[in-house]
Amino acid sequence: MNTSPSPLPNYLAGRWQTGSGPGTLLRDPVLGTELARVSSGGLDLAEGFAFAREQGGRALRAMSYRERAALLAAAVKVLQTHRDAYYEIATANSGTTAKDSAVDIDGGIFTLGYYAKQGKALGDVRFMLDGRPARMGKDPSFQSQHVMVPTHGVALFINAFNFPSWGLWEKAAPALLSGVPVIVKPATATAWLTQRMVQDVIDAGVLPAGALSVVCGSSNGLMDALQPFDVVSFTGSAETAHVIRSHRAVTSESVRVNIEADSLNSALLAPDADADSEVFKLLVSELVREMTVKAGQKCTAIRRIFVPAALYDAAAQTIGAKLAGVTVGNPRNTSVRMGSLVSREQLDAVQAGLAQLRTQSEVLHDGASHALVDADPAIAACVGPTLLGTRQPSDVQMPHEIEVFGPVATLMPYASLDEALKLIRRGQGSLVTSLYCDDPAFIADAALELASMHGRVHAISPDVAATQSGHGNVMPMSLHGGPGRAGGGEELGGLRALNFYHRRCAVQASTAALQRLGASV
Numbered sequence: 001m002n003t004s005p006s007p008l009p010n011y012l013a014g015r016w017q018t019g020s021g022p023g024t025l026l027r028d029p030v031l032g033t034e035l036a037r038v039s040s041g042g043l044d045l046a047e048g049f050a051f052a053r054e055q056g057g058r059a060l061r062a063m064s065y066r067e068r069a070a071l072l073a074a075a076v077k078v079l080q081t082h083r084d085a086y087y088e089i090a091t092a093n094s095g096t097t098a099k100d101s102a103v104d105i106d107g108g109i110f111t112l113g114y115y116a117k118q119g120k121a122l123g124d125v126r127f128m129l130d131g132r133p134a135r136m137g138k139d140p141s142f143q144s145q146h147v148m149v150p151t152h153g154v155a156l157f158i159n160a161f162n163f164p165s166w167g168l169w170e171k172a173a174p175a176l177l178s179g180v181p182v183i184v185k186p187a188t189a190t191a192w193l194t195q196r197m198v199q200d201v202i203d204a205g206v207l208p209a210g211a212l213s214v215v216c217g218s219s220n221g222l223m224d225a226l227q228p229f230d231v232v233s234f235t236g237s238a239e240t241a242h243v244i245r246s247h248r249a250v251t252s253e254s255v256r257v258n259i260e261a262d263s264l265n266s267a268l269l270a271p272d273a274d275a276d277s278e279v280f281k282l283l284v285s286e287l288v289r290e291m292t293v294k295a296g297q298k299c300t301a302i303r304r305i306f307v308p309a310a311l312y313d314a315a316a317q318t319i320g321a322k323l324a325g326v327t328v329g330n331p332r333n334t335s336v337r338m339g340s341l342v343s344r345e346q347l348d349a350v351q352a353g354l355a356q357l358r359t360q361s362e363v364l365h366d367g368a369s370h371a372l373v374d375a376d377p378a379i380a381a382c383v384g385p386t387l388l389g390t391r392q393p394s395d396v397q398m399p400h401e402i403e404v405f406g407p408v409a410t411l412m413p414y415a416s417l418d419e420a421l422k423l424i425r426r427g428q429g430s431l432v433t434s435l436y437c438d439d440p441a442f443i444a445d446a447a448l449e450l451a452s453m454h455g456r457v458h459a460i461s462p463d464v465a466a467t468q469s470g471h472g473n474v475m476p477m478s479l480h481g482g483p484g485r486a487g488g489g490e491e492l493g494g495l496r497a498l499n500f501y502h503r504r505c506a507v508q509a510s511t512a513a514l515q516r517l518g519a520s521v
């Protein structure tokens with residue numbers, strides 16, 4: 001009897017299609033059991049992309065922003081009715097606790113709902129004016145008006161394994177609202193949740209045919225299927241980002257690309273803090289949260305912590321003591337605070353990265369000291385949180401260069417603010433840095449110093465301790481992305497996110513014609 005799990009169907013060209021060949025097996029990272037198979041073998045990608053471009057794109061562009069916002073709101077309702085199933089899939093396929101699954105599942109649904117509300121306010125129009133008409137010469141009869149129209153292509157999303165829900169919806173919401181059809185390729189390891197969410201929305205019939213497609217399994221041929229007016233939004237490693245950027249579609253056909261890659265995010269405790277201060281406590285609790293949420297598999301997680309030199313030992317001790325109390329293991333056990341990494345391959349990658357970092361740092365708290373709860377260390381991809389430290393941060397390279405995508409961070413002392421800022425900049429561009437300080441003037445100055453190297457500067461002071469959104473929590477009204485090493489991409493940030501899916505054109509015409517154009521908005 002063949003007990004191999006059945007393949008998850010792909011949705012392409014308006015129909016469910018099973019890929020050929022054995023594909024790849026998805027496993028429970030804690031129990032090691034087989035869950036499903038994925039395969040994109042034999043799919044006619046050219047047909048699927050053309051169907052999305054032509055049928056999906058045409059249907060979406062025929063609607064106004066308000067109508068498309070209503071589609072997002074309908075999708076939110078569909079997803080909410082299936083939340084329980086999503087939590088089960090996340091636990092099984094990603095090894096996450098219920099709290100961590102919520103970050104991905106409810107975070108994704110929330111972001112979709114946010115864009116449904118924002119889009120409604122854009123009204124019953126099909127394009128946007130960008131600025132006001134500008135005279136082209138002395139005579140006012142001939143002017144230039146910039147317009148923003150949805151691109152006539154598809155949006156291909158190539159996503160990372162750590163956010164199978166949020167990673168889909170944070171990109172799909174602005175794309176669909178803009179009138180651009182979506183084809184999502186989830187990371188293979190955790191593809192099930194993305195596939196199931198797409199299936200629920202498709203089966204509910206709330207979107208026009210071709211508006212949303214999903215391809216699970218190998219990425220072979222996806223980039224080759226792109227055409228000049230398509231866009232690609234990639235989240236993942238710097239190595240794969242390089243492959244995407246070098247592809248002919250990008251280099252020769254000007255396919256617009258957005259890259260979210262890896263990032264050595266930092267946290268800075270203000271120079272005047274002491275070990276009894278509120279900001280010290282806030283730093284410790286935020287760091288422990290950041291290291292343990294989703295077992296540190298968050299692109300925004302704090303990887304480097306900078307504290308005044310006099311507080312290095314106190315910080316090491318306090319953070320280490322808190323980490324020691326973190327229970328690690330099977331997320332189905334309610335006493336477990338930190339679940340698993342997504343696969344044994346990720347466990348190997350984390351161990352390899354840790355070994356490298358350890359050659360230039362001391363171990364302040366060892367993740368290996370955590371006994372696993374309800375999980376077999378020979379099978380489960382679980383690992384305890386490790387705090388490393390180096391007393392000479394200016395003399396070492398690795399903590400500023402190696403991103404270990406797990407519950408690992410490095411503590412570093414600084415002698416002067418100038419040194420701390422220089423060390424933060426050695427991350428070569430990050431998604432987010434957080435400041436722990438109760439002086440608004442310091443926060444304002446430091447934020448401006450760090451702004452050009454970061455997508456976000458997140459300042460935590462005692463007055464906002466209960467209301468701040470969290471260092472690593474990406475909210476749709478705020479920009480997500482970062483310069484340099486972080487990929488140079490920009491996502492979210494409210495309606496700014498729609499820019500990526502629109503083309504800007506200057507219409508140069510008579511004032512009368514431009515008035516006519518303006519009146520149709």
Ligand code: NAP
Binds near residue numbers: 163188218240241244
């Ligand atoms: P990855 O190996 O680069 O994979 C990312 C995606 O690219 C997957 O869907 C993968 O498919 C696909 N892919 C692999 N090779 C490809 C190719 N030649 N052409 C097209 N697509 C290809 O990254 P990962 O290991 O899944 O993700 C972890 C990394 O993502 C970390 O470095 C983390 O920092 C980064 N990340 C960044 C953000 C952010 O917002 N900045 C968010 C999350 C994660 P398969 O899975 O089928 O190989």
